[in-house]
Amino acid sequence: MSVTLDRPPVNNAPPPAPKPAPNPTVTPRRRMRIGRVVVSGPLLLLVGFLVLVPVGFVVLAAFSTSVPRPGNIDFALTLENFRTLADPSVMKATGNSLLIASLATLLALIIGGFLAFITARSNVPFRAFIYAIGLMPLFLPSYVGALAWAILGSPSAGLLNVALRDLGLDAVVDVYSFGGVVTVMAIFYAPYAFLMIHSAMSMMNPDLEDAAGVHGGSMAQTLKNVTFPLALPAILGSGLLIFILVLENFPVAQVLATPAGIDTLPTYIYRVMMATPARGNDAATVAIVLVGFVLLLTSLQRRYLAKRSYTTVTGKGMKARRVDLGRAKWPAVVFAGGYFLIAVVLPLLALLLTAGRVSPYMSSFRDLAAPGALDFSVFGEILSSAAFFGVAGNSIFVSVLAAALGTALAFAVAYVINRTRARGRALLEGISMVPLAVPHIVLGIGLLWTWLIMPIPLYGTIWVLVVAFLVVQMPQGLRSVSASIQATHRDLEDSAVMLGARRAKAITFVTLPLMKVTLASSFLLLLMLSMRELTVPLFLYTTDTKILSIEIFDLFENGGAAQEAAAMSVVYCVIMFIVSYLPQRFGNQKH
Amino acid sequence: MEVHIEDLRLAYNGVPAIRDLSLTIGDGESIVLLGQSGCGKTSTMRCVAGLEEPTGGSIRIGERTVFDAVANVNVPSHKRNVGMVFQSYAVWPHKTVLENVIFPLRMKKVGRRQARADGLKTLELVGLGHLADRGASLLSGGQMQRGALARSMAMKPSVLMLDEPLSNLDARLRDDLRVELRRIQVEQGLTSLYVTHDQQEALALADRIAIMRDGIIAQLGTPQQIYSTPASAAIASFLGVTNVFPVTSTHSANRVTLIEHPLELAVDEPIEYPESSACIRPDDIDVRPRETRIGERNRFAGEVTVAVFQGASIRYQVKLTNGPVIDAICPQNAHGVLAVGSSVDVSIDPSSIMVLPNEVPEVRVSERVAA
Known part of the structure; x- marks a missing residue:
């Protein structure tokens, strides 16, 4: 006691490492105390720097008179910026965003929930194929889907409208509209609802439903009283998730809503940022509103998911009972087929057709019959052009690096959070999850300001994209690696330590090999997310550091090069499919 | 109903x-x-x-x-x-x-x-x-x-x-x-x-x-x-009869011999089926310290290998000389807990030995169910 009173405890600085004390009871204790800061400290600094600085700049810009720029970080605080919120166009954008998100969520839940129910719990024919249909749109980045639908459903030259005219019908499909945005969003987010509801429905303990059957409940009453109430948490949980995703989605809204003069919060922020002169402070203020909505919803979702324990999911692998659809079988198949058509088949066909069409204008499908009207040599041109390889190379370089670094960082953070008693673990986890609550459009602005200001000359190089992706995907990486660390029993590692290995050795020889497969699938998940990311790099790319998603977006936005853009989208979809298919394969090997 | x-x-x-x-x-x-x-x-x-x-x-x-x-x-x-x-x-x-x-x-x-x-x-x-x-x-x-x-x-x-x-x-x-x-x-x-x-x-x-x-x-x-009266050795074993030994008949109707050990048992009922076993409840087996008296029916010499005190009773495993390991549950009595390694006498009353077919012959199943 008296010793500690004489000398104030040195907490943060590790004492000069003496020779290991001969007394074995001293060494481990001291090492543990040091370890409590040594492991978490640097990680906290790194993650805190990567995440909090960009977010901090956005917050600062919302409350100050000018935007942060090199050599001038302005701390002249003001609330003046918040006047912009009273601007009718901001109010309108807010209203539009909320309405689009609500309707799209509802529609996505109906589509996803119905497909989940028929594949998990009914005797619908082609079950395996319908299951695949439910997932497939995940492989298509939402803005590629939006671009394809722009080709299909533009009121004058849209392929669907050409077809309708050919058939002599008077109807016009207009995807540049409220309904168009809602539908396309719903189509591409329905797989989230499908996945969550499907797993809730197929993992439900069938005894619970059998019990209703035995105690006098008919099939319909069982569904109403037992099955759906038990799936409700998954339905609401996925609903909230989709609502958030739609609310912060920028590309789809930019492609389909902006031409129709409909603003959403993300497109409004983008427009204000890109205006000359850029109104960074206004953008930051509106961004704060968007973050506020997302935070509110995320906390709601958390609260809901926390209560989820009552679903009594058992891993017993018992076969769930299947509802006999009877005559409703075929309408169900038609519904699934229809979804497949509008979510996957039509968009891909539209892209292929556009890539192969020689003349950009087509008044009737009969034109295609003319000799030389179709020519797919554009694929050859693209695949042999240096420009494409530059852009694709950039994409792959950035994505592979961001995914690898992201997985490594996620492992370090997840290990500290789950396996050590280091100080600041909760803080570390909290900060790592922050990007989840910040819409990409906002994160993009924050990252732009950060790396313009930082004395490290990263802006303008490809490395700034790597760092940006690392930040954006931190939550997804951490979640997936954390889950697999939790699934790896810590006794396995501890027993290696008991048998004489140092901790680092035990991690290298026991824990990491055990997690090999799951780490690989985390890596592929991050790779896929990086490959499809568009919003964040939109603020950070320069002509030398263009990546695929940006290039496609640019080509379409600026018009003119629709053929190349479509061809590139097709190639891009193929790459995406391969990248997303691999984790599936890896995931399946576990079982 | x-x-x-x-x-x-x-x-x-x-x-x-x-x-x-x-x-x-x-x-x-x-x-x-x-x-x-x-x-x-x-x-x-x-x-x-x-x-x-x-x-x-x-x-x-x-x-x-x-x-x-x-x-x-x-x-x-x-x-x-x-x-x-x-x-x-x-x-x-x-x-x-x-x-x-x-x-x-x-x-x-x-x-x-x-x-x-x-x-x-x-x-x-x-x-x-x-x-x-x-x-x-x-x-x-x-x-x-x-x-x-x-x-x-x-x-x-x-x-x-x-x-x-x-x-x-x-x-x-x-x-x-x-x-x-x-x-x-x-x-x-x-x-x-x-x-x-x-x-x-x-x-x-x-x-x-x-x-x-x-x-x-x-x-x-x-x-x-x-x-x-379990119908077969398998059922008996399932019901907690731990001593089950396959047997064949001998020259005498009242004696059977263990297939796996050179040991004969005196029994009350003769063997009825070709594939049968002698089944003995552990509670029906008496274990006591070695005495000089030998020659009584079904009295065998052995050595205690495991003794487990269970409160009201003691559970032994005894290795019989030239015979199988036998499982016995003895009430608390004057002998106290016999130490592992001590030489003991094991005796089994012939009337408590059930000679049963290994499995229920299918014919008998239908008879029983019908009855």
């Missing part, structure tokens, strides 16, 4: 799980299906409940045929009025205890108020009245089990089925609930079919026990009959 099961057959992907099973449960009778896992006992129960569609045979509950493969009758589960307590309890976690219990009443279109009153009465019966409005997911294991029982009893089932309802509870609670289940069953005169792999449970709860092996009923009888 009476339940008739006739020639019941069930196969999963061509693999038979139940093979021509016939059984009659009398009105108010409690029958326990006892057997190892995979013997088809739960499948039989699920067939009666209508959760499984048999591949052949017929099932009658009271006067109503609920399943008949030939006549193509298959009444759906919810119209059979059969109660069932699941092994996992299957108490709905999103409803309160009372809501769980009144579910079958509401399904029968009983009015809300009446259902509530009846439900509360049933909950009182199982001792859960004070928890009626609690969320079912907050109950402990024992309470869930009672809740599941109340839910099934509330529907006044024609037959109540229980699928290993006590297997997820700890030992002490299991003993208490076993007695209580029997009390409720007898008081309410419930016709019941109970599935378990625990012989103690079977002995305590059954009016008759049906021992199942490989999808057929190997033996059917009262608990006393089953306990005192």
Whole structure:
């Protein structure tokens, strides 16, 4: 006691490492105390720097008179910026965003929930194929889907409208509209609802439903009283998730809503940022509103998911009972087929057709019959052009690096959070999850300001994209690696330590090999997310550091090069499919 | 109500799980299906409940045929009025205890108020009245089990089925609930079919026990009959007879010889079937310190290899000289606990040796079931 009173405890600085004390009871204790800061400290600094600085700049810009720029970080605080919120166009954008998100969520839940129910719990024919249909749109980045639908459903030259005219019908499909945005969003987010509801429905303990059957409940009453109430948490949980995703989605809204003069919060922020002169402070203020909505919803979702324990999911692998659809079988198949058509088949066909069409204008499908009207040599041109390889190379370089670094960082953070008693673990986890609550459009602005200001000359190089992706995907990486660390029993590692290995050795020889497969699938998940990311790099790319998603977006936005853009989208979809298919394969090997 | 099961057959992907099973449960009778896992006992129960569609045979509950493969009758589960307590309890976690219990009443279109009153009465019966409005997911294991029982009893089932309802509870609670289940069953005169792999449970709860092996009923009888005269060595072994030694006959009808050891046993009953075993309960074996007196019938020299003090009794494993290791349970007596390694005499009364066929010959099965 008296010793500690004489000398104030040195907490943060590790004492000069003496020779290991001969007394074995001293060494481990001291090492543990040091370890409590040594492991978490640097990680906290790194993650805190990567995440909090960009977010901090956005917050600062919302409350100050000018935007942060090199050599001038302005701390002249003001609330003046918040006047912009009273601007009718901001109010309108807010209203539009909320309405689009609500309707799209509802529609996505109906589509996803119905497909989940028929594949998990009914005797619908082609079950395996319908299951695949439910997932497939995940492989298509939402803005590629939006671009394809722009080709299909533009009121004058849209392929669907050409077809309708050919058939002599008077109807016009207009995807540049409220309904168009809602539908396309719903189509591409329905797989989230499908996945969550499907797993809730197929993992439900069938005894619970059998019990209703035995105690006098008919099939319909069982569904109403037992099955759906038990799936409700998954339905609401996925609903909230989709609502958030739609609310912060920028590309789809930019492609389909902006031409129709409909603003959403993300497109409004983008427009204000890109205006000359850029109104960074206004953008930051509106961004704060968007973050506020997302935070509110995320906390709601958390609260809901926390209560989820009552679903009594058992891993017993018992076969769930299947509802006999009877005559409703075929309408169900038609519904699934229809979804497949509008979510996957039509968009891909539209892209292929556009890539192969020689003349950009087509008044009737009969034109295609003319000799030389179709020519797919554009694929050859693209695949042999240096420009494409530059852009694709950039994409792959950035994505592979961001995914690898992201997985490594996620492992370090997840290990500290789950396996050590280091100080600041909760803080570390909290900060790592922050990007989840910040819409990409906002994160993009924050990252732009950060790396313009930082004395490290990263802006303008490809490395700034790597760092940006690392930040954006931190939550997804951490979640997936954390889950697999939790699934790896810590006794396995501890027993290696008991048998004489140092901790680092035990991690290298026991824990990491055990997690090999799951780490690989985390890596592929991050790779896929990086490959499809568009919003964040939109603020950070320069002509030398263009990546695929940006290039496609640019080509379409600026018009003119629709053929190349479509061809590139097709190639891009193929790459995406391969990248997303691999984790599936890896995931399946576990079982 | 009476339940008739006739020639019941069930196969999963061509693999038979139940093979021509016939059984009659009398009105108010409690029958326990006892057997190892995979013997088809739960499948039989699920067939009666209508959760499984048999591949052949017929099932009658009271006067109503609920399943008949030939006549193509298959009444759906919810119209059979059969109660069932699941092994996992299957108490709905999103409803309160009372809501769980009144579910079958509401399904029968009983009015809300009446259902509530009846439900509360049933909950009182199982001792859960004070928890009626609690969320079912907050109950402990024992309470869930009672809740599941109340839910099934509330529907006044024609037959109540229980699928290993006590297997997820700890030992002490299991003993208490076993007695209580029997009390409720007898008081309410419930016709019941109970599935378990625990012989103690079977002995305590059954009016008759049906021992199942490989999808057929190997033996059917009262608990006393089953306990005192198991039909085969396999059944005896399943019922806790730990000393089972394959034997062949000798020159004398009153003596058999162990196949695996050069040892002869004096027995009261001769060998009836070519493949038989001598079965001896551990409690019927006497172990005492070595005495000089030798030559008595079935008295063997041996050495204690394991001694386990169990309170009221002591359990020994004794290696017989030139013979097998034998399992014995001796009451506490003047000898105290004999030390490991001490030389002992083991004696077995010839009348306590059961010479049984290794497996029940199929012919005898049908006779017994018919009888």
